Amino acid sequence: MLQPGKAVKVTIYLSDGATHHGAPLYSSILDFLFYRGVAGATVTKGIAGFGADHHMHAAHVVEISDRLPIKIEFIESREKVESLLGKLEELAGSGLIEMQETTVAKPAQPSKPNTPLTPEHLKIEGKAQMMRIFVSEEDRWKSKPLHEALVEAMRANDLAGVTVYRGILGYGAHRRLHKDKPLVSSHHGSIMLSAIDTADKLRAFLPIVDQMVAEGLVVFSDVDIVKYAYRALETEKETAPITPIQN
Amino acid sequence: MKEQFTARMLRVHFGEDDRWHGKPLHEAILSKCMELGIAEAVVFRGIEGYGSASRIRHATHWPLSKDAPIQMSIIDTVEQIGKLTPWLDSMVEEGLVAASAVEVIRYSQKQ
Numbered sequence: 001m002l003q004p005g006k007a008v009k010v011t012i013y014l015s016d017g018a019t020h021h022g023a024p025l026y027s028s029i030l031d032f033l034f035y036r037g038v039a040g041a042t043v044t045k046g047i048a049g050f051g052a053d054h055h056m057h058a059a060h061v062v063e064i065s066d067r068l069p070i071k072i073e074f075i076e077s078r079e080k081v082e083s084l085l086g087k088l089e090e091l092a093g094s095g096l097i098e099m100q101e102t103t104v105a106k107p108a109q110p111s112k113p114n115t116p117l118t119p120e121h122l123k124i125e126g127k128a129q130m131m132r133i134f135v136s137e138e139d140r141w142k143s144k145p146l147h148e149a150l151v152e153a154m155r156a157n158d159l160a161g162v163t164v165y166r167g168i169l170g171y172g173a174h175r176r177l178h179k180d181k182p183l184v185s186s187h188h189g190s191i192m193l194s195a196i197d198t199a200d201k202l203r204a205f206l207p208i209v210d211q212m213v214a215e216g217l218v219v220f221s222d223v224d225i226v227k228y229a230y231r232a233l234e235t236e237k238e239t240a241p242i243t244p245i246q247n
Numbered sequence: 248m249k250e251q252f253t254a255r256m257l258r259v260h261f262g263e264d265d266r267w268h269g270k271p272l273h274e275a276i277l278s279k280c281m282e283l284g285i286a287e288a289v290v291f292r293g294i295e296g297y298g299s300a301s302r303i304r305h306a307t308h309w310p311l312s313k314d315a316p317i318q319m320s321i322i323d324t325v326e327q328i329g330k331l332t333p334w335l336d337s338m339v340e341e342g343l344v345a346a347s348a349v350e351v352i353r354y355s356q357k358q
Contacts, residue, residue, distance in 0.1 A: 167291050209352075215354055
């Protein structure tokens, strides 16, 4: 967080056409500053200018130049700027980087006070398992789409989370193999559900999968959970009532 | 019918505009999987990503843009996957193939 007093203002001059790994260079630099926790940064686009190559770049009425000057500015403490400078020089390439001493009269305040929504994040670290279930989009369970029923069943059984993916092509246990028409069109989609939880909880859920899935494949693999954070129910109460799961 | 066995899962990552002998690469790999009798193969289209070529792939203008990231999940026994990997070596010019050991339960209604 920026404090009132001495600081450094950094200005980087780029050409709009410049790219970095296929993305506009200014957005790569902006991302870099953002994820390195810089207090704020502004990108402005010039309407005309020239640089080291002494070519005049201007936006004409008939032709919009893609080489207009771009300026990125940010203000940070000297230590922070120095820690960023090496990478910035590398990113800016042929562009100019300027630094000037400045004084922060009043630092900007975050628009919302940064009070954490949950004081405690539940964090499970370590060994867990990933369960992937491959079924077909047309599969039904008690007249509702099987994948939706599985998601509801997982929620009702307190599995930590599940994500449903729709494939664009595929075949497998859930689909009869059409040898004459091998590639079935995409609206007969393959569905993959991917759920992660402890091995015990996933094994406990298996009898339900047995009942619900008539044709399909269930795949288990070991994973390491690096981070698991969720918003506690108490804070959700104010925003939305939790709808009970209908079975 | 329910069978349980140890297997291997491949995840193959490449781009939707990648081709093999003029055919979309994912269709070519899927056909090869069927030909080899691989148990399960599904193609997924990502909405954004980047990979070995360091290009940012977008599917934002889908269906106009075809440059979306593709991920294929292929599952079968170690022996069956072993038949496929030499093919992947020659078919995937730019991409990533990741393998992991998995345990599989297969439900089928075969008589």
